[in-house]
Amino acid sequence: MAEKLSWTELRRTLASRAGVSEKKASAFLNAFQAQLIEALKSDKQVKINGLGTFRVQAVAPRKSVDVTTGEEIVIEGYNKVAFTPEAGVKELVESQTFNSEKEDTVMNQENDPIQKLGAQANEIVDLLGDLGQSPEKNQSEQASVSQEPAAEEPNPFTFPQQEAPYVAPTFTMPSYAKEDDDDDIIVQKPHGEESHKLRNTLICLVLLLLLLLVGYFFFRSQITGFINSLISSNDSELLIAPADSASQDMLDGEDPNAYEKSLIPEGAISQEQILAEFLEASGDGSDIERSNEQELTYAGWITEEPMHEASRLAWMSKRYYGAKIYWPYLFDTNRDRFDDPNVIEVGTPIRVPKLTAAQRDTTNAQTIATIERLRQQAEARMR
């Protein structure tokens, strides 16, 4: 149907328009082809001014049903190339080419028998009517349909762009305007107020949380400084802050109740244990890493997947766990298989552990500390 602009044609036009030799144009286009893929692989997103953005987009795994056997199957997640046109280009496409195509459709429709169009219009009206929430609306719609002579209906369809009443005469608009106007307003108003209230409370909550966070961090640095000055051992300085922030606060008694709550469901670790651990750890920094490494156990294995070209741990984490932030777990289970987590050979088998609910709980301070610790260990290996 549509004409094509072939690669050679593009090259020739490009050469003549830009005033360069065809050789150069060809070199450019080849580079464009190769580099766009490479850039997509390395950067996930390539923005090209005057055209749009190419992007690698993850499609989440989803459940489906085998058509022949009726069994439930899981369609695996994958990545695809998505293209978003630039705003200007989008407008151009929407406006200009539309005119030519509209003319086509108008021509086609004029050739069609008018009765067929009328029947189609009625069908749509019926469908919309069936979807109606109240029987009153249904009736009003049907009434408005019967009032309209069938011969007039096709007209609005033939000129969909020029005439706004295209929607108006037969469909829901008039019925809303004439009869359901009052009801609608009464129904909608409280709805709107509610959502406003909700929004306000939400904003308040977020502000409160932010305040708490800022206060917490401000306070924490002070505590760390205080403890460090007490212990005054150079080795442990770095390790104290991230790994044991929870226990420090316990020591200080800033908000003991909150931490008790968060700790008890986690693994029923008593405060004394943590205190003991903390005291041990502050004595010798290297011990804490080792003991914590052994703590990490996983619920099992999902799979072992060879490393794909241009992939990375964060993307695998997104595919299996739904978020990139869990990649340190992948580092943890595979730390013996590569040196630098940024440079993994293609084909290296990567073990993907099953994560327990607690390990994925990002509201838990301990989980965050664990992930952060793993991340720091991984970072230490990056060159």
Next chain:
Amino acid sequence: MLTKEFIGLLSEASGLSKKEAEHLLTTQNAIIRENLMAGKVIQLQGLGALEVKERKARAIVHPRTGERSISPSKNQLVFRPVANIKDEIKKI
């Protein structure tokens, strides 16, 4: 990756200067736009095709008010990658 960085890559790979690459890229985009306007399908060898497709008018429901209306048909610029690009990207 932004256009500037991409131009840097292009000039490296093609042996053209950055200025030339930028000039060629803008001209290429202009040509692509014009041909799209003319209703042509742009074949980018080894990458895919850029094409204007019509999106048909459909009935839509406003999610909050429940109001129904018809979204008019419009045109969309779509990119169809070729099979091997699709496969390459799929399993990243």
